[in-house]
Amino acid sequence: MSDIDNSSRPLVEVRDLRKYFEATHGLLRKVVGTVKAVDGVSFSIQQGETLALVGESGCGKTTTGRCLIRAVDPSAGSIRYSFDNADPIDIATVDKHQLRELRRSIRLMFQDPYSSLNPRMTVFQIISEPLLINKLVQNQSEARDRVQSLLQMVHLNPNKMDRYPHAFSGGQRQRIAIARALAPKPRFLIADEPVSALDVSVQAQVLNLLKDLQHELRGLTYLFVAHNLSVVKYQSDRVAIMYVGKIVELTVTEELFLTPKHPYTEALISAAPDPEPRAVRRKKRIVLAGEVANPADPPSGCYFHPRCRYAKDVCRTTEPPLRDIGTAQQPHQVACHFAEELTLRGIE
Numbered sequence: 001m002s003d004i005d006n007s008s009r010p011l012v013e014v015r016d017l018r019k020y021f022e023a024t025h026g027l028l029r030k031v032v033g034t035v036k037a038v039d040g041v042s043f044s045i046q047q048g049e050t051l052a053l054v055g056e057s058g059c060g061k062t063t064t065g066r067c068l069i070r071a072v073d074p075s076a077g078s079i080r081y082s083f084d085n086a087d088p089i090d091i092a093t094v095d096k097h098q099l100r101e102l103r104r105s106i107r108l109m110f111q112d113p114y115s116s117l118n119p120r121m122t123v124f125q126i127i128s129e130p131l132l133i134n135k136l137v138q139n140q141s142e143a144r145d146r147v148q149s150l151l152q153m154v155h156l157n158p159n160k161m162d163r164y165p166h167a168f169s170g171g172q173r174q175r176i177a178i179a180r181a182l183a184p185k186p187r188f189l190i191a192d193e194p195v196s197a198l199d200v201s202v203q204a205q206v207l208n209l210l211k212d213l214q215h216e217l218r219g220l221t222y223l224f225v226a227h228n229l230s231v232v233k234y235q236s237d238r239v240a241i242m243y244v245g246k247i248v249e250l251t252v253t254e255e256l257f258l259t260p261k262h263p264y265t266e267a268l269i270s271a272a273p274d275p276e277p278r279a280v281r282r283k284k285r286i287v288l289a290g291e292v293a294n295p296a297d298p299p300s301g302c303y304f305h306p307r308c309r310y311a312k313d314v315c316r317t318t319e320p321p322l323r324d325i326g327t328a329q330q331p332h333q334v335a336c337h338f339a340e341e342l343t344l345r346g347i348e
């Protein structure tokens, strides 16, 4: 587990976040509807904590992460961030000057280390760029010293800092991306599918590195965006499951895996590859019928009802609110009418 600081206010507090896009049609791009990519999402993250946002492609998890760094502007809601121990500021409404300051403290790490590193820049140039832009070093010599220590931190040979990205493997490139993200000494790192473009054999190395760095750089906080539950199982303190722009379940990782309360979570757990092959043979996969609902035209009632094997009449007409069915010590939020009645299967 991470070194979570529960004594103070959350580092990040998201309330009723929404991001809507216009759905257009034809050459004239006539507006024909609204895509509710993120639709009323709320969560908080303590300093030093790792929260994972998990769901299928198109569920809104990446858009949520991008709203948190204002890579896209939210349509509504607030994102309170406790910046440098000052009073929290609302990222959703800060001006450009404050945003520049914030982006030193909040860093986004991309999925694909092949396209996220400029092939015409050396590793030194890539990692030192945020240092020079933000005037965090005075000269080239200081920048080289800092890049050297960052490369050592991610277990890469500093003597290779003048090489270009193509000279490195996928796992090494992702280490370079991590070094670049950490260069301005951020407090909050948003990692968007950080290992999904990597071979399975190197995924664990990069995940372990991220975990070790969190321990070394005490207080570093992660939002981990992933489509695969098995990736976040050992990585996160809590997991939020998203479906069609909404959070449908949120609790501590162990509880989520052992006693899921939402049928969608149960299906995701059954589909997650298990590192123990014998367990894979025991586990019976739940195959979800149909496709993920269209966020421009979601179903009535519970958005998950067309794919849910436990659905009843009320599910087709009434949307279940996200409510807390846990304890004060261990909150467990779930959006299902039958969360208390269903006995769902977690990991065995």
Ligand code: SF4
Binding pocket: 262, 263, 264, 302, 303, 304, 305, 308, 309, 310, 311, 312, 315, 320, 335, 336, 337, 338, 339
């Ligand atoms: Fe399934 Fe109904 Fe629960 Fe939705 S509310 S997850 S349809 S049982």
